[in-house]
Amino acid sequence: MMKKLYLLLSLLGFLGKAHAQTPTIAVFTTGMDKQPGYLPFYWDAKKGKVYLEIDKFETELLYYPSLASGIGSNDIGLDRGRLGNEHVVKFQRSGPKVLMVEPNYQYRAISTDPLERRAVEESFAQSVHWGFEVAAEEANHVLVDLTPFLMQDAVGAVQAISQTRQGSFRVDPSRCAMYLPNTKNFPQNTELEVTITLTGDSPGGYLRSVVPTANAVTMRQHHSFVQLPDAGYKPREFDPRIGYLGIEYFDYATPVSQPIMKRYIARHRLEKKDPSAAVSEAVKPIVYYLDPGTPEPIRSALLEGAAWWNQAFEAAGYRNAFQVKLLPPDADPMDIRYNVIQWVHRSTRGWSYGASIIDPRTGEILKGKVTLGSLRVRQDYLIAQGLVGNFESDTAHVGEMMQMSLDRLRQLAAHEVGHTLGLPHNYVASTQNQASVMDYPHMVAKLKGGRIDLSDAYTKEIGEYDKWSIRYGYQEFPKGTDEKKELNRIVQQMHAKGLTFLTDQDARPEGSASPTTHLWDNGANAVEELQRVIAVRSAVFRNFTEKKIPAGTPMTTLEEVFVPMYMFHRYQTEAAAKVLGGVNYSFALRGDGQPVLSPVPAAEQKKALNALLATLNPSFLAVPDAVLKLIPPRAYRYDPNPREVFKRHTGLVFDAMAPAEVAAGMALRLMLNPERGARLVQQKLFSPNQLGLSEVIDELVKQTYTPSGPNYEGEISRLVQRKVVEQLIQLAVDKNADGAVRAAAHNGIMKIKGLPTVPANSFTAWLIRQYEQNPDQVPLTTPQTAPDGQPIDPGQEWLQPDCDWTR
Structure with missing residues (x-):
């Protein structure tokens, strides 16, 4: 009995001692710099640590990381000010540990019934972003060491560098530290910033061009904890007929007769002082x-x-x-x-x-x-x-x-x-x-x-x-x-x-169907605007002299001015190509009176075809002789950005054939896009008077396989002919393309084979023989890539793409 009592007293003494080992916040933070605000925190200068004081348990708040200082490379995308994804989080305590938990707002039950809500919450996973050990506590407040959480690669810089093939990098903790100038507290938000260094081997060219020592990439990453707004905001429903970004989620409390997916727009909160007033x-x-x-x-x-x-x-x-x-x-x-x-x-x-x-x-x-x-x-x-x-x-x-x-x-x-x-x-x-x-x-x-x-x-x-x-x-x-x-x-x-x-x-897709929806275009009619743009381009060519650059500027830099002028038609060409196999449509709702779907009329498609074929004419593709005489090899220390000028097969000397190869390849790729081809095939099935893929290919062959002389334009003509047969072969062997599209491409190749302008000992005939003998192993020429176009001014926005908006 005495032995059991002794053990009990010993256990109680141990628990009391263990409890005493958790100091109060006041004692633990002695000598530290306190920053009051939304989430109070303490800076321990001796240890280089930040301690967060938490009293808002089970209270949702918003957390998001961002990039305070970037790398400086558009290709990698780690720019100053880049925002990470938002996360609604809350702190939950379990004994000596505090978890930072993100509920799953993709799946909800908008219901007053707590059991109905719980059924959904327990059906889908949540995310725990971090687990913290309690360092000190008093009353209902606890203190946790936030530093390890802050020192992570929160914006995904390692992944961005890897995805752009710039090397394999990792966070080096010995080269990371708090950045106090931007570590601040406000009434509605707490802001913390750290210096993060990534180290790695074999850094790529993008990194080498912007980082002083490319195997040590140092940036500043920022962490924001923000008070969520009150319930006064009223969500507004999304309508696909008028564009808005926003949120969407499944609402499992929705009656079966109604859509379970809810969509709402994103917008700022804005209210009138006088709601009854017109203004x-x-x-x-x-x-x-x-x-x-x-x-x-x-x-x-x-x-x-x-x-x-x-x-x-x-x-x-x-x-x-x-x-x-x-x-x-x-x-x-x-x-x-x-x-x-x-x-x-x-x-x-x-x-x-x-x-x-x-x-x-x-x-x-x-x-x-x-x-x-x-x-x-x-x-x-x-x-x-x-x-x-x-x-x-x-x-x-x-x-x-x-x-x-x-x-x-x-x-x-x-x-x-x-x-x-x-x-x-x-x-x-x-x-x-x-x-x-x-x-x-x-x-x-x-x-x-x-x-x-x-x-x-x-x-x-x-x-x-x-x-x-x-x-x-x-x-x-x-x-x-x-x-x-x-x-x-x-x-x-x-x-x-x-x-x-x-x-x-x-x-955005090259094979997209809308004849009115394009990037970097103008005009109500894509084909007419292409013709107008071509006239502007011709005028530029007629007046292109050395006076396009200031006196005292190396003549070699004239190339950078000429490139966007030569490619001035590129985006309007893409717009006109979408008229081929094009479909007019809208985001119509049943009963709203909008036209739903109709193919572009045959006359418009034929007009587009003729305009596109004009961009393959040797006289259009030729660089003016006067311009060729103005662009010397690159001057010493005036190396161009390789993506801003035409690639060349001629070494240091400007390649007179490269612009034609790029522009012709672009037009042919657009015209013979497999998705566009499939639409042309199917449109012909339902409307015999409609332009079909076989007609497009027939006209393409007819216009490009004409006799050519031994001069510059003749060589461009032969280049275009080679590009035509190579593009058709590529389409014919594309296993992902529609069968009828591949068949039309094959028929086009056979038509070229039988032309009197294609001698049996020609390169084109040799390519066709390779195609016939082993179609999967045809030695096609690697296409010349065009100088960078987008951003044209300049500007996958995801790009990233796009897109511009990252949500």
Whole structure:
């Protein structure tokens, strides 16, 4: 009995001693620097650690990482200001451990029944982001060591470097530390920043070009903990007929007769001071702040372009509800309270982005973050230089070229801010009188009296579609209004104005079907605009002299000016190609009166075919002799960016055949796209008068396999012929292509084989024999890649793509 009592007392003594080993927060943090705010934290300067004080258990908050200082490579994509994904998290305690848990908001039950909600919660996995040991505690507060969590690669830099084949890297803890200047606390958010160093072997070229010692990549990563907004925000339903980004989730409490997938738009919270007034000031206007590191005159252009959005909010019934200001000196761009437009530098031209931090529960935008690449204005200026440059003096036409560049920056600022307001791309807008800044615009260069005029190169205000989209997303309706009915009315009124919406999925793929939805195009009719663009290109060629560069500039740099002029037709060619096998369609809803689906008329398709064939004409593809005599081998220490000039088979000397090879290969790839071919085949089945794939191939062979002389244009003609047969062989052996498409390509190859202009001892005949003997092993020529086009000005936005908006 005494032995048992002794053991019990010993156990109690051990537990008491163990409990005593967990100190109070006050004792543990003696000598540390306390930072009060949303989540109080302590800085232990001796150990280089940050301790987080937690008293908000089971309270949801928003966590997201970001990149405070980047790498400087557009190709890798690790840019200053890059945002990571948002996560709704909460802290849960279990004994001596605290877990940071992310609930699964992709699957919900919007119900008042707790058992119904629990059934869904327990059916799908959650995510635990980190586990912390309790270091100290008092009352209902605990202290945890946050440092290991902060020192991780939170933005996925290791993965980004690996995916771009720049080497295998890992975090080196010995070279990581807290970065105190940007570690701060605010009433609604806690901001912590660390210096992270990745080390690795065999770094790739992108890294070597931007990192001083490429096997040690040091950047600063930022961690934000943000108070989630109150329940006053009302989600607004998504309508596919008018573009909005947003959230979607499964609601398992939905009646079986209704869709289980719920879709809501992303938008800022905006309310009228007087909801009953047709026009009212906002309770809290949406304010964007521009990076003060942006130089003039770019700064003024960006401020002006971003402020265009106030025109759209005025149309939605608000007065001065959207504002743009310069970021105050005492403001921190990482603070959740500031929507920011950041000016970012890279080593090469690249995309700009519009991203947002949103509440994943509702779609409410909490912070807009625009990233603008600084080199794009230089590319705009270079294009303007090719179009109108004539340096009879050092300042000749500089004002005109700079004005076009600044006009583009205004449009760009509006575009990227539009993404942060919730809007995706609308690529059909360029065919509807440039109705949206959310399109990708090609500069409108007009011919006036044989001279190129850039005064209307870019729009100078918000588009009409943009006003309707802001009305849909932000207009406030009086109490008692049937909101769904009113939103539908907005869409119908927009359609009555001839405005529609189509986006990336309809425009980006080379084989996409819409004849109106393209990147970097203009005009209501893609074919007519191609013909107009070709006329502008011809005018540029006629006037292309050494005066395109200033006096004292190495002649070798004339090549960089010439390249975008030679390829000036590239995007309009892509637009015209989509007319072949094209299909007019809309995001129609049943009963809304929109046309659903119809093929492009045969006459339009034949017109497109003729325009495309004109881009394969040797006289079109030839570089003017005068230009060939102006471009010498590269000057010492003036090595070009290899992606900005034509590749060459001629060593140091400019390759006169390379531009033709690139342009012809591009046109043929577009015309003989396998998806486009399949649509041509099927359209012919249902409409015998429609243009079919066999007719396209027949006309292609007829126009390109003509007698050619021993001169420059004759050699281009023979190059095009080789490209035609190689593209047909590639299509015929494509096992993923439709069988009828492969058959049509095969028939085209056999037709070429029988032509009198194809001697039996010719290279073309030899290629065809290789195809007949072993089709899977035909030694096709590796196609020359075109110099970089996108961003044209410059700008997979995912790009990343795209896209611009990262959500």
